[in-house]
Amino acid sequence: MKQMSIPKRLTTALVNSLTAGVVPRVGLEHIAVGRKPEVASMLQDLENIAEGGAAFRIISGRYGSGKSFLLQMLRNYAMDREFVVCDADLSPERRLVGTKGQGLATYRELLGHLSTRTRPDGGALEPMLQRWIAGLQQELMQAGGLRPGDPQLLESVELRIYEVAGEMQSLVHGFDFAKVLSAYWTGYKLGEEERKASALRWLRGEIPTKTEARKELGVGVVIDDDNWYDYMKLWAEFAVRIGYKGLLLFIDEGVNLYKITNSVSRQSNYEKLLTMFNDTMQGKAEHLGIYLGGTPQFVEDSRRGLFSYDALRTRLMDGRYSSGAYRTYTSPILRLDMLSHEEIMVLLQRLRGIHAMHFGYEPQLRDEQLVAFMQAAVNRLGADELLTTREVVRDFMDVLHMLHQHQELTFEALMGEREMEQAAGGGRKSAAGGSRTASAGDSWLNSADEAGSEGRLSGAGGLNNEGGSSSAGRLSSAGGLSSEGRLSSEGQLSSTGGSNNEGRLGSTDGQNHEAGRVARSGEAGRSGEDRADRERDDLDDLLAEFEL
Known part of the structure; x- marks a missing residue:
């Protein structure tokens, strides 16, 4: 495999985040595998958005399946593509709509993480505005031969800013948005930091009241829970007008809406989500x-999810012809499955190389050992339904850390020790389950002993008839099974107390006590271990006979 060359800054972020089971913010291209149809479909969305279109996608997958990574x-x-x-x-404090500012909190979170290629870690709002103004100045200086500080340059820049703002006035809330942009330019031109700060606060949704907005900026509206999505559409239009290709919103943890x-909230x-869906799909x-x-x-x-809202269900559900073995990747919902075994193998190889590069050693694990690790993960009980990419990655990073920190430890010894621990754990669980079963059986037999003279079982939902015949048979009064150690072959008791020539147990008290005496005398000569084994076997037979 070709040796990779990754900066230490990226390997640190990759190793730390993958060890903790979270998605790294940088270096994803070095560990990305699979998902080709999904990625191709989303890249087609980007082309459409750059040409003036819009897109709405729901990435659906279990916890750890790779939603956040994608x-x-x-x-x-x-x-990287402008x-x-x-x-x-999303969280309990951040929703799409709320009565306590949860929608506005989502808007503030989105604007706080506003990012561009030159500011990938968020906080790009003011740099984006400054880049736009600087670009206008540079363009006008080259076109008109003007010099920095020339009054004519400032006038020309102001005209261009008002031109862009005027194009947005026809949109919903566009007039106020344009007015705030103009206020920012005025503060920028005159060096009024307070005016610039007020404009930025308004754009971030941090001015709480209309009175304050009117006083500081001369606008009569503020961004709130009801209109924040309209301003996101304005930001998309503005981004294109200042040189970008479009605006993308990535909203994760949608399960918090569920x-x-x-129910009303x-x-x-869901209604706000429907509005977003309609706006993007309808153009x-x-x-x-x-x-x-x-x-x-x-x-x-269908009770609390998106499909509980019929307007969304009918729009998001699979079509008649795409819900079988084949699926389309142009539908609004992209469902993520587990990576294939081949893709997991490629991922493990990349993680092996990144770990070795970060800690400065030659990779020790062979491909055959990676296959053994993958087989151990896939062969676990319930892996088909429960195994996720996150779990595989975390376990493999754990193996790499253990082998690196304990030089004397081998891969085979580590995997064998782990398997033995799991087996021991399973044995302990089985033993505990057996002891609990035996205790329950003893309790049941003791209750049978107390009720034996009456000819019935108590406390087990079982047999009863005041000494009469029972449909399934009964235990003798000896506190255990009769001297035969089992019920009669006919599975029924004689209700007359007559002879037991056909293998039936008599129901009279005298016969029961006699059978108990014989049983006790027979058991006296046996070892405790044999007796316990037989009692467990007899109990199992009894449970099977009663179908319990």
Whole structure:
């Protein structure tokens, strides 16, 4: 395998984040494997957005299946291609709509993580505005032969800014948005830092009241829970007008909408999601992409999930011809499955190389050992339903750390020790289960001893008839089974107390006590271990006879 060359800064982020089971923000291209159809479909979305279209996708997958990784990888790719990106994780405090500012909190989180290629870690709002103004100045100086500080240059820049702002006034809330941009330019031109700061606060949604906004900027509206999405559409338009290709919103942890207990609030959030879906799918929004990550339960639960809202269910559900063995990757929902074994193998090889590069040693694990590790992970009980990429990666990073920190330890010894621990754990569980079964059996037999003289079992939902015949048979009063150690071959008791020539147990008290005496005298000569084994066997037979 070709030796990679990755900066220490990236290997540190990769090793630390993968060990902790979280998605790294940088260096994803070095560990990305598989997902080719999904990635190709999302890259086609970017081309459409750059041409004036819009996109809406829900990335559906179980915890640890790679939703956040896919969103993060697309985010990094889009930034490198001159898109503006925002990302936020939903939480109980951040929703799409709320009565306590949860929607506005989501907007603030998105704007706080506003990122571009030159500012990939967020906080790109003011640098983006400054880049735009500097670009206008540079363009006008080259076109008109003007010099920095020339009054005519400032006038020309101001005209261009008002031109861009005027183009946005026809949009919803566009007039106020343009007015705030103009206020920022005025503060920039005159060196009024307070005016610039007020404009930035308004754009971030940090001015709480209309009175304060009117006093500081001369606008009569503020960004709030109801209108924040309209301003995201304005940001998309503005990003294109200042030289970018579009705006992408990455919203993860959509399952927090599913967890909203109040049905009215949950429906309100789904209605906002429906508005976003309609705007992007119908062409009302331009240069805007919305990507939402969530679990299958969040999407498909007909009681509380997205499918509980019929307007969304009928739009998001699979078509008649794409719900079989084949699927389409152009639908609004992208469902992520587990990586194939070949893709996991490639991932393990890359992780092996990155770990060795980071800690400065030659990779020791052979490909055959990687295959053995993968087989051990895949062959675990329930792996088909429960195994995820996150679990495989965390376990493999654990193996790499152990082998690196303990030089005397071999891969085979580490894997064998782990398997023995799991086997011992299973044995302990089995022993505990057996002892619990035996205790339950003893308790059951003791209750039978107390009820034996009455000819019935007590406390087990079993047999009863006041000394009469029972449909399944009964135990003798000896506190255990009769001297035969089992029920009669006919599975029934004689209700007359007559002879027992045909293998039936008599129901009279005298016969029961006699059988108990014989049973006790027979057991007296046996060892405790044999007696315990027989009692467990007899109990198992009894449970099987009663179908318990």
